[in-house]
Amino acid sequence: MKRGDHIVFIVDDDPNVREALCELLESLGLSGVAFGSAAEYLAYARPDLPACLVLDVKLPDINGLEFQKQIAAEHHPPIVFITGHGDIPSSVGAIKRGAVDFLTKPFSETQLMQAIHAAIDQDRKSRHETAQLDNLQQRLAGLTPREREVLPLVVSGLLNKQAAAELGISEITLQIHRSKIMHKMAASSLADLVRIAERLHIPITHSRRAGMS
Amino acid sequence: MKVSSSIKRYGLAMAICLGAILFAWLTGAASCLLAAIVVACIYGGRGPGVLSIAICALAFGIFLLFPGLYFPGQPHVWLRFAVFLASAVVVVLFIQDHRNAEAARHAEREARLIVESMPGLGWSTDAQGNFKYLNPSVFDYTGARCEDVEHIDGRTKFGEEVLHPDEVARVVKTWLHSLKTGEPYQSEHRIRRFDGVYRWFRAAARPTRDRTGRVTGWYGMTLDIDDQKKAEEALRASERNLKSIVESIPGMIATADARGVHDYANQRLLSFTGTKPSKVTESSWLDVIHPDDRDAASTEWLRCKRAGEPMNILYRMRRFDGVYRWFQARIEPAFDGGAIARWYGLLVDVDEQKKAEEALRTSEQQLRLLIDTIPALVWCATPTGEASYLNKRLLDYAGLSPEEAPQARWKLIHPDDLQPLMRTWAQCAKTGQSFLITYRLRRADGVYRWHEGRSEPWRDQAGNIVQWYGVNVDIDERMHAEHELRSTQARFLRASQLASLAELSASIAHEVNQPLAAVITNSHACQRWLAAEPPNLQRAQLTTERIIRDANAAAEVVSRIRALFKPTTLGRSSVDINEVIAEVCQLLGDEIAAKDISIEAALEQNLPAILVDRVQMQQVLVNLIRNGIDAMNATGDGSKSLVIRSRRDGTDRVRVEVQDYGRGIEDTERIFEPFFTTKEDGMGMGLAICRSIVEAHDGRLWATKGDPKGTALSFTLPSHSAARV
Numbered sequence A: 001m002k003r004g005d006h007i008v009f010i011v012d013d014d015p016n017v018r019e020a021l022c023e024l025l026e027s028l029g030l031s032g033v034a035f036g037s038a039a040e041y042l043a044y045a046r047p048d049l050p051a052c053l054v055l056d057v058k059l060p061d062i063n064g065l066e067f068q069k070q071i072a073a074e075h076h077p078p079i080v081f082i083t084g085h086g087d088i089p090s091s092v093g094a095i096k097r098g099a100v101d102f103l104t105k106p107f108s109e110t111q112l113m114q115a116i117h118a119a120i121d122q123d124r125k126s127r128h129e130t131a132q133l134d135n136l137q138q139r140l141a142g143l144t145p146r147e148r149e150v151l152p153l154v155v156s157g158l159l160n161k162q163a164a165a166e167l168g169i170s171e172i173t174l175q176i177h178r179s180k181i182m183h184k185m186a187a188s189s190l191a192d193l194v195r196i197a198e199r200l201h202i203p204i205t206h207s208r209r210a211g212m213s
Numbered sequence B: 001m002k003v004s005s006s007i008k009r010y011g012l013a014m015a016i017c018l019g020a021i022l023f024a025w026l027t028g029a030a031s032c033l034l035a036a037i038v039v040a041c042i043y044g045g046r047g048p049g050v051l052s053i054a055i056c057a058l059a060f061g062i063f064l065l066f067p068g069l070y071f072p073g074q075p076h077v078w079l080r081f082a083v084f085l086a087s088a089v090v091v092v093l094f095i096q097d098h099r100n101a102e103a104a105r106h107a108e109r110e111a112r113l114i115v116e117s118m119p120g121l122g123w124s125t126d127a128q129g130n131f132k133y134l135n136p137s138v139f140d141y142t143g144a145r146c147e148d149v150e151h152i153d154g155r156t157k158f159g160e161e162v163l164h165p166d167e168v169a170r171v172v173k174t175w176l177h178s179l180k181t182g183e184p185y186q187s188e189h190r191i192r193r194f195d196g197v198y199r200w201f202r203a204a205a206r207p208t209r210d211r212t213g214r215v216t217g218w219y220g221m222t223l224d225i226d227d228q229k230k231a232e233e234a235l236r237a238s239e240r241n242l243k244s245i246v247e248s249i250p251g252m253i254a255t256a257d258a259r260g261v262h263d264y265a266n267q268r269l270l271s272f273t274g275t276k277p278s279k280v281t282e283s284s285w286l287d288v289i290h291p292d293d294r295d296a297a298s299t300e301w302l303r304c305k306r307a308g309e310p311m312n313i314l315y316r317m318r319r320f321d322g323v324y325r326w327f328q329a330r331i332e333p334a335f336d337g338g339a340i341a342r343w344y345g346l347l348v349d350v351d352e353q354k355k356a357e358e359a360l361r362t363s364e365q366q367l368r369l370l371i372d373t374i375p376a377l378v379w380c381a382t383p384t385g386e387a388s389y390l391n392k393r394l395l396d397y398a399g400l401s402p403e404e405a406p407q408a409r410w411k412l413i414h415p416d417d418l419q420p421l422m423r424t425w426a427q428c429a430k431t432g433q434s435f436l437i438t439y440r441l442r443r444a445d446g447v448y449r450w451h452e453g454r455s456e457p458w459r460d461q462a463g464n465i466v467q468w469y470g471v472n473v474d475i476d477e478r479m480h481a482e483h484e485l486r487s488t489q490a491r492f493l494r495a496s497q498l499a500s501l502a503e504l505s506a507s508i509a510h511e512v513n514q515p516l517a518a519v520i521t522n523s524h525a526c527q528r529w530l531a532a533e534p535p536n537l538q539r540a541q542l543t544t545e546r547i548i549r550d551a552n553a554a555a556e557v558v559s560r561i562r563a564l565f566k567p568t569t570l571g572r573s574s575v576d577i578n579e580v581i582a583e584v585c586q587l588l589g590d591e592i593a594a595k596d597i598s599i600e601a602a603l604e605q606n607l608p609a610i611l612v613d614r615v616q617m618q619q620v621l622v623n624l625i626r627n628g629i630d631a632m633n634a635t636g637d638g639s640k641s642l643v644i645r646s647r648r649d650g651t652d653r654v655r656v657e658v659q660d661y662g663r664g665i666e667d668t669e670r671i672f673e674p675f676f677t678t679k680e681d682g683m684g685m686g687l688a689i690c691r692s693i694v695e696a697h698d699g700r701l702w703a704t705k706g707d708p709k710g711t712a713l714s715f716t717l718p719s720h721s722a723a724r725v
Helices: A015-027 A038-043 A064-071 A088-096 A109-141 A145-155 A160-167 A171-184 A190-199 A208-212 B006-027 B031-044 B046-065 B077-117 B136-142 B146-151 B156-162 B168-181 B226-248 B267-273 B291-307 B351-373 B392-398 B415-431 B476-497 B501-531 B537-565 B577-587 B589-594 B614-635 B686-696
Strands: A007-011 A032-035 A051-056 A079-083 A101-104 B121-126 B131-134 B185-192 B198-209 B215-224 B252-257 B262-265 B311-318 B324-336 B339-349 B377-381 B387-390 B435-442 B448-459 B465-474 B572-575 B598-603 B610-613 B641-649 B653-659 B700-705 B711-718
Touching: A007 A015, A007 A038, A015 A032, A015 B501, A015 B537, A032 A038, A051 A064, A051 A109, A064 A079, A064 A088, A079 A088, A079 A109, A088 A101, A101 A109, A109 A190, A109 B501, A145 A160, A145 A171, A145 A190, A160 A171, A171 A190, B006 B031, B006 B046, B006 B077, B031 B046, B031 B077, B121 B136, B121 B198, B136 B185, B156 B168, B156 B185, B168 B185, B168 B198, B185 B215, B198 B226, B252 B267, B267 B311, B291 B311, B291 B324, B324 B351, B351 B392, B377 B392, B387 B392, B392 B435, B415 B435, B435 B465, B448 B476, B501 B537, B572 B577, B572 B614, B577 B589, B577 B598, B577 B614, B577 B641, B577 B653, B589 B614, B610 B614, B610 B711, B614 B641, B614 B653, B614 B686, B614 B711, B686 B700, B686 B711
Parallel strands: A007 A032, A007 A051, A051 A079, A079 A101, B598 B641
Antiparallel strands: B121 B131, B121 B215, B185 B198, B198 B215, B252 B262, B252 B339, B311 B324, B324 B339, B377 B387, B377 B465, B435 B448, B448 B465, B572 B610, B641 B653, B653 B711, B700 B711
């Protein structure tokens, strides 16, 4: 992990703890920003980087678990909870709602680092997936309306002949559409196109068997 | 011809005699002397008759003595015969005439007698109206004498004099009118009596006429009608009076015949209905009655008419301007020989009264509605405590009918509350103080609900209590809420005052872990700086300083926590340990009840007071009792009873023992060690803290195994007098 390709947000009301955490991150070569409250964190213009949120349960303005619920709908980095006094029900709740870990103070460096790394990786992966999906969405948007009609038929596994009949066009025309789709969607093979369609949640509307009967 | 003067009469007799003597001398026939005597007797009366006889006898004697004395000497025989015959005829004629006159006089005497004996003033006048005759009653009455009448000039003046001055003109006018026309005269007027008193008379006179119809005179009779007149006058006055009563009475009066047809209505009634007096008989009394009341009035009228009973009815009657007003009509029949002769009705305007009554009724209804609708139970009671009124809501609440209410009142009260209520009531009834008590009142379904009853006495002017007015408000929910609140408060109290150990431990953990987390994190960072190539000593130094700082902060927290439990002699007071036990039992009442545990308190009375921090003592007792409860709760079998004993221990110590019948403990000493616990959620601090508190009070806390099972925790404390101050 290199400096500048990630960021760790720390929210804790205890200045000493914030200071210590920043120190530790720095000693490990990680970039971190610390906040004394949830409001300060929300007010911060976060850089577009894979990130992690180290969140204390006891905050001056809001309970950390409550804050987790509030920001669940928005895009926020994965959360690592830290708490002075942890109880089982709240830790289970936090994990259920997607927290990466729930650490009870005092925690070891290893515990914290594992959690932070896991969180950043998770964020990075999800960012990558989101980016890919965006790319595919853009490609899909580049299809003509007719091509968008052809695509589900092709990925459903219909023969060219069947698909052409379905749309009431000639097989030749269909073949032209199909090759244009393959090109526009940057699919190297039909199998590739099917995978792309799946990621884009394009429904399989027909089956070859049904079409034949 | 009537000759009244005697001189004239004698003169007349002598003249007749002398005439007859002269005639006898001339004719020589003495028989004419007899005729003269007869005439003189008839006209002159007895005296002149005797005188005429004497004169004639003297003359006759002279003629007999001296026969040659006759004038021619010897009168002729035939002449003498003729004289004799003529004299006889004269005598017969005169006697006849005299007899007629005598009969007339007699008749007149008779008539006068009648007239004079008649009970009235009789009189007659001539054709000109001059009095010819006045009967004695006139003189008796007026006191006038005959001469007065005689001497009056023109005669009628007498009549004018005795008339009442106010009536003279009228009477004279009437009289003159009758005189002129010959119409019968009739008049009523007053005439002065001899003593100056005027009395009423009725005068009536008729004229007498001769054969030609000419009026020859008037005969009149004037009758005393004073008494009659006065009676009439009185009657008229009485009538007038009655009429004015009828008209001015503040009511309307009407009469009707037997069939009910109106024949009279007083002015008030007429002007009210706007009926003309002439139309009274045509209008039906039912027409002016309000259509809504008409049927009832008609029915009642028919019934009363049939039964002959008086009628008394209220109805609205239309005024001339169309406005209806309420009237009370009383109609009474008058009987005549068993049959109804007439109906007399009196109508009194009761509109204001009726409206006032209605307003009162409305207001009363509203009040009743209010009393019945307000969400409270309202009642009234007599000074002796009997319910005289219960509002509908109360009756509905208790499911009582109004009849059974007065007796049922005390039965509605919860048996447990009856005694105090009766006491309070008796006290208030005696002193007249207002009444406020909460008690349970049975609802119709048998459920008792809490009520707050307030009552105020109402006194008469003398200050005696006449009635108690009471209101009950259902406070059942409030009572329950208050109960809830009390137990919640108790819980809060326990949490704060008696330091719920779970919360305490959470807070301790947070306080301590915070600096420890900083210490550990800094340590790791420091390690990293030192392990770096090359080692970053500067940063390592910085983190080390921070480690020292944070470690000290942790130590500070720990010492602060220790200070929390540090025994202090401040806030100690002299208390009775039994009181504290009672307080704690009350505080834990809910919890105990919820867990179905019975607490048995065996407290020795008159224990010496101890000098302790009351709250800390509560804390100790709560912990011991809770431990006992928890211990028994864990076994879940057998009798769950907890025994708390207090007694004197030696001369100057007090001993308290809390014994449970739980499963017991193995080691009676380890349980006092911090963090030793047999409970799943325990922290193991309770008994350690308890022991430190007790020891801070120079006391001792220990545990013994129960017999046959369970555990007994006991502590002793020095009494106040023995305590080290």
